Amino acid sequence: MSRGASRLTVLAGPTAVGKGSVTAWVREHHPEVWISVSVTTRRPRPEEQDGVHYHFVDDAEFDRLVAADALLEWAVVHGVHRYGTPRRPVDEALAEQRLALLEIDLQGARQVRRRMPQARFVFLAPPSFEELERRLVGRGTETAQERERRLRTAHEELAAEREFDVTVVNRRVAEAGERLVELMEYGEA
Known part of the structure; x- marks a missing residue:
């Protein structure tokens, strides 16, 4: 894929791998990338802004x-809270030929793969x-029971x-970002 081409990229991985940190780094250093803001039923962590x-x-x-089919994907994560991706903003970003990023969980990525198989995972x-x-332990935002889950x-x-197109190892946030x-921008080299 050449520079300037638009295709949805879906970023997923296990809990505490740093998806939010990598996405925040991209948001700060690459404002040309449109990043979806998910909806969730969980309560905000202290540093999070609605x-x-x-x-x-x-x-x-x-x-x-859900009833209005307004979510591209949604799932119950860790057996407790629901998360989802609003559909309309994704469609708009892609129509504008923007680089578009979804940071979601594994269940959501699987749903997006079914709906948008052309996306990069x-x-x-x-x-x-x-x-x-x-x-996970270091971030101190979960109870011991929730950490175990x-x-x-x-x-x-x-x-x-193995279900994904490519793997990025998050050794350092800036490198992963x-x-x-x-x-x-370029696809797999």
């Missing part, structure tokens, strides 16, 4: 979006499972790597 990191909605609003992987566990889910998510943008 409309920037997520659109935080209640269950009734999420139900309304990028798996963000940790350098090791031990590093993934260290990052997320780590069990992470094993399943890591096994899905640059690699992601290169893939978006």
Whole structure:
């Protein structure tokens, strides 16, 4: 794919791999990349802003979006909260020929693959499972019980790597972010 071509890129990977950090780096250093803002029923973390990191909605609003077929994908993540991608902004970004990025979970990526198989699917992987566990514990935003649930889910998510077009290992956020943008601009080299 040549520079300037527009194609949806889907970034997914296990919990705590740094999807949000890599996406935030891309947002800061590559403003030409349009990044979807997902909706979620979970409560915001202390540093998160509504409309920037997520659109935080209640269950009734999420139900309304599902019923109206207004979400490109949606899923229950970690058995607790729902997350989804509003469809209209994605369609608009692609119609404008913008580089477009979705940062979503594995279930969502699978749904997008069924609806938009022409998208590029990028798996963000940790350098090791031990590093993934260290990052999850280090961010301090989950209870011990929730960390254990997320780590069990992470094993399943890591096994899905082969479903993706390309893997980017997140050793350092800036390196992973640059690699992601290169893939978006030029495709696989």
